[in-house]
Amino acid sequence: MPDPKPVHTQIPPSQQASRFARAREVQSRALLEDYVELIGDLIAAHGEARVADLAERMGVAHPTATKTVARLKREGLATARPYRGVFLTDEGARLADRVRSRHRTVVDLLIALGVPPEHAELDAEGIEHHVSRRTLQAFEDFLVRGQARSES
Amino acid sequence: MPDPKPVHTQIPPSQQASRFARAREVQSRALLEDYVELIGDLIAAHGEARVADLAERMGVAHPTATKTVARLKREGLATARPYRGVFLTDEGARLADRVRSRHRTVVDLLIALGVPPEHAELDAEGIEHHVSRRTLQAFEDFLVRGQARSES
DNA sequence: TGAAAAATATAGCCACGGCTACATCAATGG
DNA sequence: CCATTGATGTAGCCGTGGCTATATTTTTCA
Numbered sequence: 001m002p003d004p005k006p007v008h009t010q011i012p013p014s015q016q017a018s019r020f021a022r023a024r025e026v027q028s029r030a031l032l033e034d035y036v037e038l039i040g041d042l043i044a045a046h047g048e049a050r051v052a053d054l055a056e057r058m059g060v061a062h063p064t065a066t067k068t069v070a071r072l073k074r075e076g077l078a079t080a081r082p083y084r085g086v087f088l089t090d091e092g093a094r095l096a097d098r099v100r101s102r103h104r105t106v107v108d109l110l111i112a113l114g115v116p117p118e119h120a121e122l123d124a125e126g127i128e129h130h131v132s133r134r135t136l137q138a139f140e141d142f143l144v145r146g147q148a149r150s151e152s
Numbered sequence: 153m154p155d156p157k158p159v160h161t162q163i164p165p166s167q168q169a170s171r172f173a174r175a176r177e178v179q180s181r182a183l184l185e186d187y188v189e190l191i192g193d194l195i196a197a198h199g200e201a202r203v204a205d206l207a208e209r210m211g212v213a214h215p216t217a218t219k220t221v222a223r224l225k226r227e228g229l230a231t232a233r234p235y236r237g238v239f240l241t242d243e244g245a246r247l248a249d250r251v252r253s254r255h256r257t258v259v260d261l262l263i264a265l266g267v268p269p270e271h272a273e274l275d276a277e278g279i280e281h282h283v284s285r286r287t288l289q290a291f292e293d294f295l296v297r298g299q300a301r302s303e304s
Numbered sequence: 305t306g307a308a309a310a311a312t313a314t315a316g317c318c319a320c321g322g323c324t325a326c327a328t329c330a331a332t333g334g
Numbered sequence: 335c336c337a338t339t340g341a342t343g344t345a346g347c348c349g350t351g352g353c354t355a356t357a358t359t360t361t362t363c364a
Contacts, residue, residue, distance in 0.1 A: 017211025020186065023278040024352090027179065031321080034172065052341060059169025064322055066343065071320085083329055083342055114290040126175040126282030135275045138266040176322090183351080204311060216352055218313065223350085235312055235359055 023130065030129035033099045034058070035068055036077055039086055040096035048085035102136055103128050109139045112146055175282065182281035185251045186210070187220055188229055191238055192248035200237035254288055255280050261291045264298055 038057055042049035055065035069086050072078035077092035088096060106128045110120035131139070190209055194201035207217035221238050224230035229244035240248060258280045262272035283291070 013205075013208045016209045019274055019277045020209075021211045022274060026278050028320085050341080051343090053165075056165045057168045057172075059173045060321085061323060062342070063324085063344080067321070110287060110290070113294050115287050119284065119286050122171055122174060123282055123284050123287045125171045126178050127279050130275055130278030130282075132271065132275050134271050135262060135265075135267050138262070142265050180350085202311080203313090212351085213353060214312075215314080215354085219351070 026130050031068060032072060032075060032077060033095065033129060034125075035072060036088065036092050036096045037099040037103070039072075039078060039088055040093060040100065043087065049087070050085055054086070099128070102131060105136060105139050105143070106131060108143055112143060178282050183220060184224060184227060184229060185247065185281060186277075187224060188240060188244050188248045189251040189255070191224075191230060191240055192245060192252065195239065201239070202237055206238070251280070254283060257288060257291050257295070258283060260295055264295060 035054065035058070038054060039049040042053055042057075046053075051062055051065050051069065054069070055062040058065060069078060069080055072086075072092070073080060076089055077095060078086055078088055080086040103124060106124040107117075107120045110124060111117055115123065187206065187210070190206060191201040194205055194209075198205075203214055203217050203221065206221070207214040210217060221230060221232055224238075224244070225232060228241055229247060230238050230240055232238040255276060258276040259269075259272045262276060263269055267275070
C-alpha cells in the first residue's frame, strides 16, 4: 500500500526544479558515454571501431550512429575520417575508462543486493549514468565491506 | 586503475542492443512518470494541479508543461480542460502511486548505503526510472534485512 | 463592473535521436 | 583491373522536449 504523502511538495519548488534539471543534464550526456565506452571496447577487442559495429551493438540504424559520432567529434571525445574507423581522443579515452569502471561497480552492487546477473546488466545500463561520484563511492565502500566480511 | 577488459564486446551484439533498446524505452516513459507523480502530489497537497505549478516544479517554461500534459492526455494518464487544472485518470493515479513508492525505496536504499540524504534525492531522481520490478524487490529486501538487524 | 494582472493556450523555432531512401566510396574476387 | 558488393555518408522526415513571443481566457480588485 503506497504512502500517499506528497513527498515532492514538501521541498521548495526551486530545489525540486534543480533536481529535474540535473536529471535532464545527465540524460543528455548518457548517450555520449555509452558510445565512448563502446568505441573503447571495440578498439580494445578488434583494433578499430567501425560505424556498422557501433550501430549493430547500439541497436540503431547506421545513419543514427554516424550522427552520434559527429556529435562526439563536436564534443571533442572522438576523431574520425570519412570511411575510416572511429577513435577516441585522450579525453574520450579517459571518459570511457570512468564509464566502464562505474558500470562494473553498479552491476556488482546490484548483484551483491541479490539481483540476478543478467537482470543487473539490464538495469545498470540505465542506472549508471545517474550515479554521481559521491554515490559511486558509497557503492564501492559497500562492496568492500561485503568482501571483507566474506573473507573473515 | 581501470580494467581495460572490453566487457561489452564479450556478449552477442543483439543482446547488447536489446539492453540499450530497453534503456531508451525506459527513458521515453521517465518524463511521464515524473509528471504523473508530481500531479498526484500537488492534488494531494492543494486539491489541484495547475500548469504553472507543474512548470515551476519541473523547472521548465509553462508551454513545455502544457505540451507534456497534452501527451499525458494522449496516453490516457491525465485529463484536463482548457484553463482548468490537470487531473489523473485511474491509470495515472495507479502509476503515480507506484512511482512514488519506488522513488522512496531508491532514496532509502541510497541512504542506507551511506549516501547523504540530499545527494540521495538528487541521484534517485534519475536512477528510479531504470529500476525494474525485480531490482526494486531486491532493494526492499535489503532494506528489510537492515532494519531487522538494527532492531535486534 | 470592468480594467489590469495572472494564468493558460497557441504558434513556431531549435537540437536531439530515431528512421528510410539514396549516393558515394572502398575492398574483393572473378 | 574493374565490377560488384558492402560499408559509409547525406538528405530529409518524424516525435520529443526544450524555448520565446503572442493570443486568449480567467481572476482579481479598485
